[in-house]
Every structure is written in C-alpha cells, then in structure tokens.
Amino acid sequence: MKPNHIRILFLIAIGIMFISLVGRWEQTFPSNGNAQQSTSKQENSHYETSKSPNETVVANPGSKDNETFSDYAKSGVETINTKVFKDLQVSLLNGAIISASLKDYDVSLEDKSPMSLLTDKAGSQYIAKSSIVINKKPVSIRFENKGIKKQSNGIVLTLQGSVDGLEVTRTYAFDDNKYEIKIDQKITNTSNDSIGVIVDNSLVRDFDHDSDSFSLLNAHSYTFTGVAYSTVNDKFKKESFKDIAKTSKPSVVNNVGQGWVAFLQHYFMSAWIPQSTDSTIYYKKLSDDMFEAGEYTYNNIAPKTSVDVNSVFYTGPIIKTNLESLAPNLEKSLDYGMLSFFSEIIFWVMNEIHSLVGNWGLAIILVTVLIKAIFYPLSAKSYRSMAKMRMLQPRIKRMQETYKDDRQQLGRKMMELYKEEKVNPLSGCLPMVIQIPIFISLYWVLLESVQLRQAPFIFWIHDLSMKDPYFVLPILMGLSMFVQQKLSPAPADPMQAKIMMFLPVIFTFLFASFPSGLVLYWLTNNVISILQQWIITRSYKAAHTHKK
Structure with missing residues (x-):
C-alpha cells in the first residue's frame, strides 16, 4: 500500500x-479530576451540620421522599406561563416545581408540542424542590398563594406557610424571556427558642439506564447524562448517573464561595445556584432508578428574627450566553470535550x-x-x-x-x-x-x-x-x-x-x-x-x- x-x-x-473513544470516555469516565479529594461519604445522610457547636448531624429523611410525586399535584398547584415556559406548575406542598415545558423546543419533528423538561408523570419524574429541615427533622409546609403579580418584564408568585414555629415567605420571580427563576425565602422564627434551619434545594429525577447504553453506531449515545457541579476548588465536575448508581452513600462536597449543582442531559439542564457563599453540595442515589442532587445552607435563627435565603433556579437549554452571567463556570455545562477551545x-x-x-x-x-x-x-x-x-x-x-x-x-x-x-x-x-x-x-x-x-x-x-x-x-x-x-x-x-x-x-x-x-x-x-x-x-x- x-x-x-x-x-x-x-x-x-x-x-x-x-x-x-472520546465519546465512550466522556460517558464512562466523566471529568471528575480530583473530586474524590473534596468529596466525603456519609453513611446515612448528606447533611453536614458542623457550623455550630450545638449542632448535630441531621438524620436522613429516608431513601425516598417523604412525599410521593402524586402528593405534590394533589395538594394544589399554581400555573405560570411566560414567553419561554408553558404550564410551569408550582405545588403548594413545599413549593416544589413539578412541571415545566419549553415553548421554543418541540418534543420531536413529528410532535410539535412543547418539550416537558420537568414533570411529575410516572416513569419520567423530574422535579425541583426546596425543603425545610428543622432541628434534624424534615418538615412539610402547606403553602398558601398570596398573589401572582404581573410586572413589566415578568411575573412574581408569592407563597406563604408556617410550621413548627417558623413562618416562611417564598417568592418566585419569572423573567418573561429567561429560563432562570429567582427564588427568595424569608424565614422568620416566631417561637421563643433558637431554631436550627436547613434550606435544602434539590433536584430529583427518574433515570432509565437502558436508554443510556453506548453504541458505536449511535452518535447521541456519546452524550452525558448525570450530575454536574462547581465549587471554588472544583471548577467543573461531572458524575454520571451510572457511576452514582454504583454507590449506596451520598457524596457531599464542601464549598466556600459561590457554587452550583445541576442535572445535565443532552441539550438541556436544570441547576440550583445558591446566592450564599457557604452552601454544601451533594448528590446521591435514592433507589436503583431515582437520583437526587442539591445544595443546602444552615442557619441558626434566634427568636423573633428572620433570615433570607436566596437562590436562582435554571431549567432550560444549555446555551452558553444564557449561563455565563448566572454563576462562575456554569457555561462549562456546554461541554465540547477535550477540544472545546476549537x-x-x-x-x-x-x-x-x-x-x-x-x-x-x-x-x-x-x-x-x-x-x-x-x-x-x-x-x-x-x-x-x-x-x-x-x-x-x-x-x-x-x-x-x-x-x-x-x-x-x-x-x-x-x-x-x-x-x-x-x-x-x-x-x-x-x-x-x-x-x-x-x-x-x-x-x-x-x-x-x-x-x-x-x-x-x-x-x-x-x-x-x-x-x-x-x-x-x-x-x-x-x-x-x-x-x-x-x-x-x-x-x-x-x-x-x-x-x-x-x-x-x-x-x-x-x-x-x-x-x-x-x-x-x-x-x-x-x-x-x-x-x-x-x-x-x-x-x-x-x-x-x-x-x-
């Protein structure tokens, strides 16, 4: 020759x-670098509440949510529509976002209905929630709708609820043309005793392992599905659902500075971006086909005082210009692999x-x-x-x-x-x-x-x-x-x-x-x-x- x-x-x-080979490598060995050095394994819980001398480790609420997915819809929902979201539903139970369809993205060429990124439908559950944990005990809050206000550039939904000496006011601010939602919480201690409060913002989703099988003749099987996060020490790390499924313990990543945690899939993502600089990031397997990832912050609230916990939640397409201004390194979610520069x-x-x-x-x-x-x-x-x-x-x-x-x-x-x-x-x-x-x-x-x-x-x-x-x-x-x-x-x-x-x-x-x-x-x-x-x-x- x-x-x-x-x-x-x-x-x-x-x-x-x-x-x-690169596709297979990215799928099988996502870019984790030295993630193990900053990741600690917790036997029963993903909570590390060592910020206060009087604080103890919070018990794990269980291998599954205390509430089932159907409970969120049964408790009542508030529906929001913007120029980018169709029928985004916020449950009055814990304020979970249980449904969101993207107006600019069809399901397929044959099905022109908006693609559902978040859903509580059986077999494809994928929701975002913000849980309150009081003195080692996760609690459920039945919110009331205090009004939906239309503004020049969007909509603001206000929910209010109380539980065990706390009053929680939560606002969801939607920009008409953006996929990020500003979620602000004011938590007031109405009791006469200090209360240790954890605000846990998380994503929970079902995942079909068979749908993620690798095939040389299927180019789309090279794409990544799993968890991504960023901290000061770990600028951008990924962990596939297949790898998470192999472990029975939560992975906890300590963070100092602004970070974020997300679920990535082909073309789309959902991410929690805390505005505080001391959140803790975690991800874990809830069951063989159910996974959770999130971030939480701890506050010891004195009697008759309040704290503000502010976050940004993004759910939409992975577009670099959409992500750059939201958090450091969030744009790295658009991962072109080792030759990303070119x-x-x-x-x-x-x-x-x-x-x-x-x-x-x-x-x-x-x-x-x-x-x-x-x-x-x-x-x-x-x-x-x-x-x-x-x-x-x-x-x-x-x-x-x-x-x-x-x-x-x-x-x-x-x-x-x-x-x-x-x-x-x-x-x-x-x-x-x-x-x-x-x-x-x-x-x-x-x-x-x-x-x-x-x-x-x-x-x-x-x-x-x-x-x-x-x-x-x-x-x-x-x-x-x-x-x-x-x-x-x-x-x-x-x-x-x-x-x-x-x-x-x-x-x-x-x-x-x-x-x-x-x-x-x-x-x-x-x-x-x-x-x-x-x-x-x-x-x-x-x-x-x-x-x-």
Missing part, C-alpha cells in the same frame, strides 16, 4: 476511532454565518469553505506531493518488478528515487493531521449545540443533528471518497487496490449513523478537496510535461 493511501486510511480511521471557535463562526444566511446547513457549508481556504497552503503542499508520487508511479512499478525478490534493495532504490526527485512520501501528512482536530471539534459542536437540534437544511434533511433518514448524504460522501481515490496514486498490489476500493463502502456505513450536519461537512470538504487536487495535479502535470 502506498504511503499516501496509508496515511489517508490511517488518519481517517484514527479520527473516527478517536471520536468513538469547538467554541467553530460554533462562534457558524453562529455568525447563520445570523446572516438563516440556515444552519448553509452555515456548515460556508464554514467548511472557510476552513479549506485557511488550510489551502498546507493542502496544496499535500496535493503537490501526491501529484509527484503519481508521476513517479511508472518508475516505481518498474523497480518493484526488477527487485521483487529483494525487498531491501527495493527499499534502497526507492529512497534514492525520492531523494533524486526531492519527494517526501509523507509530506502530505501534516495537513491531514491538522484537520483531524477540526473534524472532531465540529463533530462535538453538531452533537452538543442545542441550536442544531431539529435544525433543517433542505428537502429531506429536517434535523442536522440526526442521521440522514434516506442515507443520501452518506452515499454521496462515499462516492466522493471513491473519486478522491481515482485522483490519487493507485497501489501497485492488486489486493491492496481491492481493499482501498472497499474503504468508501466502509466509511459510508460508518457515516450513515453520524449527524447529517457532520456528513454534510465531510461531503463538502471532499468536494472542495477533489477540486483542489484536480487543479493542482493537472497544473503540476502540465508544468512537468512542458519542462521535459
């Missing part, structure tokens, strides 16, 4: 295998082009043209090297025939030929090596950017983040690879030539499961490469013939 064929096969294979640049350029042309498929094509233009000097060098090798093929074949029984002598003669003609058979490798990170970076942009979710191109391509339903693009890509082979020097060995002929078929099969946007990029890249290679090869051949 000729060197240029070896490098094409090797580098493309390395690129695809690297994508698969991915962010590519997405920024794509987004700017999209703002002009209004079509993500066209933006991908134009980004590809731009990338090829930037790398043209290197590509031209590669194609000139291949053209030289093609011109030398007759002489190489004669050498192979002459020295077919002496491999060492053949090697020496070929090296002499390369030196005489000033040809480096591997000189074209560098451009390809440089472009592999671009390919992988774009892959993660297409896979992780919610803007590409259900983004149409033309005709039959209705979702660039999903595979081509009719496999037209993969077939065209395979044909383009075949044309590229015809422009390249052919292997002298007939068996190797047959193997090379099968490569387009193999890669067509592999790319058939890739996002159609990625296949569009690769097809466009191949077409431009074919044009560049044809022009350079023709001009080199003409110049070489004229010289002779």
Whole structure:
C-alpha cells in the first residue's frame, strides 16, 4: 500500500476511532479530576451540620421522599406561563416545581408540542424542590398563594406557610424571556427558642439506564447524562448517573464561595445556584432508578428574627450566553470535550454565518469553505506531493518488478528515487493531521449545540443533528471518497487496490449513523478537496510535461 493511501486510511480511521473513544470516555469516565479529594461519604445522610457547636448531624429523611410525586399535584398547584415556559406548575406542598415545558423546543419533528423538561408523570419524574429541615427533622409546609403579580418584564408568585414555629415567605420571580427563576425565602422564627434551619434545594429525577447504553453506531449515545457541579476548588465536575448508581452513600462536597449543582442531559439542564457563599453540595442515589442532587445552607435563627435565603433556579437549554452571567463556570455545562477551545471557535463562526444566511446547513457549508481556504497552503503542499508520487508511479512499478525478490534493495532504490526527485512520501501528512482536530471539534459542536437540534437544511434533511433518514448524504460522501481515490496514486498490489476500493463502502456505513450536519461537512470538504487536487495535479502535470 502506498504511503499516501496509508496515511489517508490511517488518519481517517484514527479520527473516527478517536471520536468513538472520546465519546465512550466522556460517558464512562466523566471529568471528575480530583473530586474524590473534596468529596466525603456519609453513611446515612448528606447533611453536614458542623457550623455550630450545638449542632448535630441531621438524620436522613429516608431513601425516598417523604412525599410521593402524586402528593405534590394533589395538594394544589399554581400555573405560570411566560414567553419561554408553558404550564410551569408550582405545588403548594413545599413549593416544589413539578412541571415545566419549553415553548421554543418541540418534543420531536413529528410532535410539535412543547418539550416537558420537568414533570411529575410516572416513569419520567423530574422535579425541583426546596425543603425545610428543622432541628434534624424534615418538615412539610402547606403553602398558601398570596398573589401572582404581573410586572413589566415578568411575573412574581408569592407563597406563604408556617410550621413548627417558623413562618416562611417564598417568592418566585419569572423573567418573561429567561429560563432562570429567582427564588427568595424569608424565614422568620416566631417561637421563643433558637431554631436550627436547613434550606435544602434539590433536584430529583427518574433515570432509565437502558436508554443510556453506548453504541458505536449511535452518535447521541456519546452524550452525558448525570450530575454536574462547581465549587471554588472544583471548577467543573461531572458524575454520571451510572457511576452514582454504583454507590449506596451520598457524596457531599464542601464549598466556600459561590457554587452550583445541576442535572445535565443532552441539550438541556436544570441547576440550583445558591446566592450564599457557604452552601454544601451533594448528590446521591435514592433507589436503583431515582437520583437526587442539591445544595443546602444552615442557619441558626434566634427568636423573633428572620433570615433570607436566596437562590436562582435554571431549567432550560444549555446555551452558553444564557449561563455565563448566572454563576462562575456554569457555561462549562456546554461541554465540547477535550477540544472545546476549537469547538467554541467553530460554533462562534457558524453562529455568525447563520445570523446572516438563516440556515444552519448553509452555515456548515460556508464554514467548511472557510476552513479549506485557511488550510489551502498546507493542502496544496499535500496535493503537490501526491501529484509527484503519481508521476513517479511508472518508475516505481518498474523497480518493484526488477527487485521483487529483494525487498531491501527495493527499499534502497526507492529512497534514492525520492531523494533524486526531492519527494517526501509523507509530506502530505501534516495537513491531514491538522484537520483531524477540526473534524472532531465540529463533530462535538453538531452533537452538543442545542441550536442544531431539529435544525433543517433542505428537502429531506429536517434535523442536522440526526442521521440522514434516506442515507443520501452518506452515499454521496462515499462516492466522493471513491473519486478522491481515482485522483490519487493507485497501489501497485492488486489486493491492496481491492481493499482501498472497499474503504468508501466502509466509511459510508460508518457515516450513515453520524449527524447529517457532520456528513454534510465531510461531503463538502471532499468536494472542495477533489477540486483542489484536480487543479493542482493537472497544473503540476502540465508544468512537468512542458519542462521535459
């Protein structure tokens, strides 16, 4: 097999295998770094109430919530609608947010109803709650609606309730155009004794392990589902639900400074962002398929005094510009993997082009043209090297025939030929090596950017983040690879030539499961490469013939 064929096969294979391995690594071993150094395991409880000499460890309320999911709806709900939320429901039991649908995101191409991110429906429960724990005892509060006020930019819901000497006033401030909710609580001790109060803001959700199985032919199985958090010491850490399910004890992360904790899934997230600087973050398994993550703060409230506990709750798409201003490192939830630096640049350029042309498929094509233009000097060098090798093929074949029984002598003669003609058979490798990170970076942009979710191109391509339903693009890509082979020097060995002929078929099969946007990029890249290679090869051949 000729060197240029070896490098094409090797580098493309390395690129695809690297994508698969990175996807598998990110799913199986999410970025935890030294999380174990700052994480302590609690046998029975995730509460660490050591902030006061008189304080003791709070007993675990149990492996499941004291209230069932159905209790929240039965206790009555207040429904909020904004420009981004449809039928967001706040239960009067503990003020839990038990339902939230996103108006700008459909369930699927076939189902145009708003996607439910939070829900209390059996089998897919996913809620946010703010619990009150008094002197080691979790309590339930039956709130009353004290009014819903419409403001110029949103809505404010006020709930009030009392329990065991505490009066709790909680407000939910909704901005009409934003996915974050400001939740402020004023907790008043109406008794004659000090009361130790924990405010525990958490997320609870069901998770189907079978739906998260990894498949080489399913690109979306590379995405992460689990817990993410940030502290001063751990800027951004992740723990998959599969890994959490393997432990029976809560994980508690001490925090000094503003942090946050979130549930991540493909394209979307929910996060609690405490406004205090001394919250404690935790995550744990409640049962085989139920998980909880949250943050809590402790306050010792003197008689007849009040404390304010303020938080921000975000539930919506993972969009960097939405997250940057909410908390440090929250934007890292948009995780493009190890090549995120390149991915962010590519997405920024794509987004700017999209703002002009209004079509993500066209933006991908134009980004590809731009990338090829930037790398043209290197590509031209590669194609000139291949053209030289093609011109030398007759002489190489004669050498192979002459020295077919002496491999060492053949090697020496070929090296002499390369030196005489000033040809480096591997000189074209560098451009390809440089472009592999671009390919992988774009892959993660297409896979992780919610803007590409259900983004149409033309005709039959209705979702660039999903595979081509009719496999037209993969077939065209395979044909383009075949044309590229015809422009390249052919292997002298007939068996190797047959193997090379099968490569387009193999890669067509592999790319058939890739996002159609990625296949569009690769097809466009191949077409431009074919044009560049044809022009350079023709001009080199003409110049070489004229010289002779």
